[in-house]
Amino acid sequence: MTQRLLALSRKQALNLVAIDTDRLLSNLEVLLKLTLGEKYDVDVAMNPTTWTCEADLAQLENAILNLALNARDAMPRGGELRLEACNVELDEADVATQPDVVAGSYVAIIVRDSGVGISRENLPKVFDPFFTTKDVGKGTGFGLSMVYGFARQSGGPRPDRKRAGSGDERKAVRAAVEEGSGCGGS
Ligand SMILES: Nc1ncnc2c1ncn2[C@@H]1O[C@H](COP(=O)(O)OP(=O)(O)OP(=O)(O)O)[C@@H](O)[C@H]1O
Numbered sequence: 001m002t003q004r005l006l007a008l009s010r011k012q013a014l015n016l017v018a019i020d021t022d023r024l025l026s027n028l029e030v031l032l033k034l035t036l037g038e039k040y041d042v043d044v045a046m047n048p049t050t051w052t053c054e055a056d057l058a059q060l061e062n063a064i065l066n067l068a069l070n071a072r073d074a075m076p077r078g079g080e081l082r083l084e085a086c087n088v089e090l091d092e093a094d095v096a097t098q099p100d101v102v103a104g105s106y107v108a109i110i111v112r113d114s115g116v117g118i119s120r121e122n123l124p125k126v127f128d129p130f131f132t133t134k135d136v137g138k139g140t141g142f143g144l145s146m147v148y149g150f151a152r153q154s155g156g157p158r159p160d161r162k163r164a165g166s167g168d169e170r171k172a173v174r175a176a177v178e179e180g181s182g183c184g185g186s
């Protein structure tokens with residue numbers, strides 16, 4: 001709990017290491033398949049052009065697991081979970097509303113599910129600490145506020161939450177440390 005509160009207040013020390021997101025996501029794919037079980041189709045899209053990025057590995061894994069567990073909860077009868085990473089270039093206009101974010105090269109991690117999605121009314125609240133639509137004892141409402149705190153502490157912009165069709169998608173973005181070619185199609 002202390003770690004979680006520190007992460008929320010963005011005061012936790014980050015242990016930055018170089019991360020190959022394809023390798024990270026394929027390792028997590030195995031774990032997620034075992035954890036979620038047969039009802040879930042876990043699909044990791046490999047993208048060899050994604051830059052190596054710098055982040056706290058344990059916290060990044062934790063953030064992705066939080067998103068995957070939310071996806072599972074949104075698909076009680078099973079469904080598809082898709083993970084991928086890609087390069088993102090943010091220019092001055094992109095970061096204009098986020099004063100502590102520097103324009104430049106970032107890597108986005110995208111987690112998408114085929115679940116019920118988030119209602120228009122709840123969408124602005126999902127990153128708030130303690131916001132949950134789950135039954136008492138099931139959700140604490142901390143998962144996404146942790147993801148938010150971590151993405152911001154890592155130098156990335158606000159994670160994006162989208163209602164794409166019936167599912168939803170989030171991006172946790174963090175600084176890229178290596179140049180490479182852009183990614184297509186996401
Ligand atoms: N993939 C998703 N699909 C639909 N709704 C979602 C999804 N992810 C989050 N939500 C909504 O956002 C709320 C907040 O998510 P968050 O992860 O912060 O808390 P939680 O999952 O309810 O609890 P905890 O993560 O602490 O167990 C959820 O209760 C749910 O209503």
Ligand SMILES: [Mg+2]
Nearest residue numbers: 066070143144
């Ligand atoms: Mg959660």
